[in-house]
C-alpha cells in the first residue's frame with residue numbers, strides 16, 4: 249500500500265486522534281454559561297491560542313469554520329460584500345486562474361449573482377502570479393477593486409506564489425487580499441502577521457487533523473459580511489455551534505505542523521526528489537510539472553504528464569497495485585476534463601489529460617517510492633496500449 253494523495257487528505261496524526269477522542273465524551277456547548285459550557289469554551293480558547301501561535305497570528309484573528317471551502321467562501325464573498333457595501337463602485341475581484349474551486353466558484357458566483365466583474369490575473373508557465381501583473385491589474389482602476397484572492401501554494405502542481413510581495417502591492421492600494429494557504433500550511437512558513445494579508449484560509453485535514461474544521465485568519469481592518477447567520481459566534485462573522493473535539497484536534501495538528509515543519513519539509517522534499525527521479529527513469533518521456541527551482545514548489549508535490557496516456561486509466565492501473573494518487577483533473581459526467589490549472593499555464597489540452605499527482609505526507613516512506621518505481625513503467629505502457637486500441 250502506498251498512499252500518495254496527501255494533498256487530497258492526510259491520515260490523522262495519532263496525537264490529533266487522541267485529542268479528539270479525549271473530547272468526544274465531554275458535554276457542553278462553548279456558548280453556554282454553566283460549568284460544562286465554560287469547560288468547552290476553555291478548550292476552544294486554548295485551541296485558538298495554539299492555532300494562532302502556529303500561524304503567527306493573534307488568537308482573536310482565528311475565525312473557526314467548517315473547513316477550507318467555507319473559509320474561502322467567507323473571505324471571497326464576505327469581503328466583496330463588505331467593500332461593495334461601503335462603496336458601490338467596488339465590484340471588481342482579482343483572482344488567479346489556478347485557484348482551488350472553493351475560491352474560483354465563489355468568485356464566479358459573485359459575477360453571476362452579485363454583479364461582480366472578475367479579472368483573472370495573468371500567470372507564468374508555472375501558474376505563478378507576479379507582483380507587477382497584480383499592480384497592472386489594480387491600476388486599470390484602483391477605485392473599483394473590491395478584493396484580491398491568490399492562493400499561497402497550488403494544490404495540483406505545487407507552485408508557490410510570492411504572497412508577501414503580492415500582499416504588499418495590495419496594501420499600497422488599500423485593497424484586502426486573501427490567500428488560500430490550505431496546501432502551504434505545514435510545508436512552508438505561513439506567518440499571518442508577516443504575510444501582510446487581510447485574510448488567509450487553512451484546513452485541518454491537510455495537516456493530520458480531522459475533516460470538517462478549518463479557519464479563516466482575519467485581521468482587524470476588514471470585517472467580512474457573514475455567509476452564515478445565527479448565534480453570532482466567532483466575532484459575529486461565522487455563526488454556528490463549534491465542534492469542540494474537532495477544534496481541539498485541529499489545534500494539536502496545527503501545533504505539530506508548525507513545530508515539525510522544517511524537518512518535515514526537508515525529509516519529504518528528498519523523498520519527492522527520489523520519486524521524481526525514479527518516475528523519469530522508468531518513463532523517460534514523462535514531464536515533471538511545477539517549478540523545478542529551489543523553493544519554487546511544495547516539497548510534497550510531484551506532478552507528471554505522461555504523453556499518450558489518459559490520467560484516469562493510469563490512476564486505476566496504479567490503484568490495482570495498491571498505489572493511491574490523483575489525476576488532479578476534474579471528472580464531469582464520466583468525461584475527464586483537462587485541469588483548469590494546466591490550461592492556465594498554457595499546457596496543450598491533449599497533454600493535460602495524461603497527468604498524475606503524487607503528494608507525499610507524514611506517512612510516506614522509501615518503500616512508497618520503491619513501489620511507484622516498480623509499477624509506473626508497466627502501468628504507463630498498458631495505459632498507452634489501451635489508449636491506442
Ligand SMILES: Cc1ncc(COP(=O)(O)O)c(C=O)c1O
Pocket residue numbers: 255256314315316317318320348350399402403428430431451452453460461462
Ligand atoms: C487549495 C485548497 N483550498 C481549499 C480546499 C478545500 O478545503 P476543505 O476540504 O477543508 O473544504 C482544498 C482541499 O482540497 C485545497 O486543496
